[in-house]
Amino acid sequence: MNDGKRQSDLPDVDEKHLLDLLHHNSDWVWEVDAQGRYTWVSGVVHDLLGYEPGYVIGRTPFDFMPPGEAERVAGAFGEIVSQQRAFSGLVNRNMRADGQIVVLETSGIPLFNDRGELTGYRGIDRNISNLGERVLQLETIYDTTPVALCMLDLDGRLVMSNKAMNGLLNISPEEAAGSLLGHLMPDVWQQFQDDFFLVESGVIIPGREIIWRDRCFDTQPVALYNASNRVVGLSVTWVDITARREAEQKLASANQVLQQYAQRDHLTGLYNRRYMDERLMNEINQAVEDGFPLSVCLADIDYFKRYNDNYGHQSGDNCLRAVAKALVSSRRRPEDNVSRYGGEEFLVILPRTDQAQALAEAERLRENINALMLPHVASPTHYLTISIGVATLYACESLSPDTPLHMIASGLIHQADTALYAAKNRGRNQVVAMPENAS
Known part of the structure; x- marks a missing residue:
């Protein structure tokens, strides 16, 4: 220990005191098995969801979510389990016993047996209802807007991408996470690399038209900064202007014909x-x-x-x-x-x-x-x-x-x-x- 004391010199923390800490914490502590069923929950679940711990045991987190939310979170959690990785900041809506909605932020770590097999997860839920509903609304808007949106880090990785962007790239959300734009769109990534140079030079990043798979997009990149005011990435909007360009070309052709008739x-x-x-x-x-x-x-x-x-x-x-x-x-x-x-x-x-x-x-x-x-x-x-x-x-x-x-x-x-x-x-x-x- 940092204070120089040996483990044997420290006072024993009895089980009752430990359980008292878990059951009266502001966060809900839980464990689930490999199938996602609760095997242990702290008493805080009653404060958050209005259910006694005994009622929750054997059920899954998705049993306490509205149907659409359950499908969304189950998909995200399924990907986490398939990778057997820790996770944090998974925002989800839950329905209390009284019918009210509570927004939780979930984090967890994987549990393994002696043979290295995944046996479940241990984690916590924190009530963020005051902020969480707003976050979920913004995430929904971001993900469902018809305009393609993405965030790139300095290496060109897709930090975030909405459904329209994944459709533009013709990849699944799972394939999009962490993908390198340089692999997906080599020529386009070169242009965004130039944008990072412009930002560092103090020049405003210009919008540009990009042709991708016979479609024309008006792209608008915006620099992202961290707390130290250093550039950490780009937020890019992709507006499909193919129909507009085709209409403009038709109009230009029509004007050319009219001009010829006039001359x-x-x-x-x-x-x-x-x-x-x-x-x-x-x-x-x-x-x-x-x-x-x-x-x-x-x-x-x-x-x-x-x-x-x-x-x-x-x-x-x-x-x-x-x-x-x-x-x-x-x-x-x-x-x-x-x-x-x-x-x-x-x-x-x-x-x-x-x-x-x-x-x-x-x-x-x-x-x-x-x-x-x-x-x-x-x-x-x-x-x-x-x-x-x-x-x-x-x-x-x-x-x-x-x-x-x-x-x-x-x-x-x-x-x-x-x-x-x-x-x-x-x-x-x-x-x-x-x-x-x-x-």
Whole structure:
């Protein structure tokens, strides 16, 4: 002994005094056999449950619990017995003889015979009704919430996990207890390891989206601290946002389709005039900033009304599609934009292109349409042709900085339209640029 006295020097504690200590303690002391039946109980059981010790002997702890609670605790105790280990802090509801509920905290140690066989358990029950009911409610909420929850220690062990989390991992509660997340989710554990480093660096842990087994989860880790304010783990919520992400993707696809409808001409598939107006102003702004010329070609199908009158509107639509396809396939560069300006007119925007280059490009477009050799009996050439007007904006031109872009664009289109009108007056199937003396 620490005081130096030998065991034989200490006064004997008689059995009556020992029993008096057990029967009048604040804790209920008990023993059960390997089947969980009480073999000895202290008199405190009467204070806690309202039953005499003799009534309790031979019964199990689960005989004094409400049915649902008995099943829950029996499952937890069965796991403890299978491992033949000590336990503590097992919170459980019990029904007193008068029908009232009392909440107990149970702890125990295993008992073995000389052959090392488990013969039962010895332990104590403590009344924690004032706090226990609240604890049980919180545990129930934690375990049954549809959001997956878990607690990880610094090594990545699952200290706690609720039903939703076990379902996410596809493991049983018994398998989850003490499992290493690094074994279950190696890639995910690496990210949480990074979170521990962030916490130690004083950085707030960010939430992140994690893909796991074709499901998308929004995870929110929160650092856990001990009494010494040291990080001891993480509490992590896993919200399944798969349905939301799928809905967002569908919405994005729908918006993309709507955007295409808003920008595209439904007949030819080319960009429409609305999009062309925005694109042209952007190109003008870029041309002015970079100091490069910008050209536009306004093309019109010759004698198109006659074509419709002779072949019908369905053939007229097919003709527009054929011309649109030919103009797009004739582009030299991806940035050269082709749009349907309206009716049988098409606009081609040529960035970084001077008038001479634009005239050459327009002539090539005209020749490619001629090469289609689409029959047009009402045309002097007896096949489909186009006329093109070209206009060029030079950055060196005196443009007032206060001039709105839409006015500059309007002026450029007006010049191209004037050139197109001149091409029509000169016999069609040709290219004209305005101003004709530009260099």
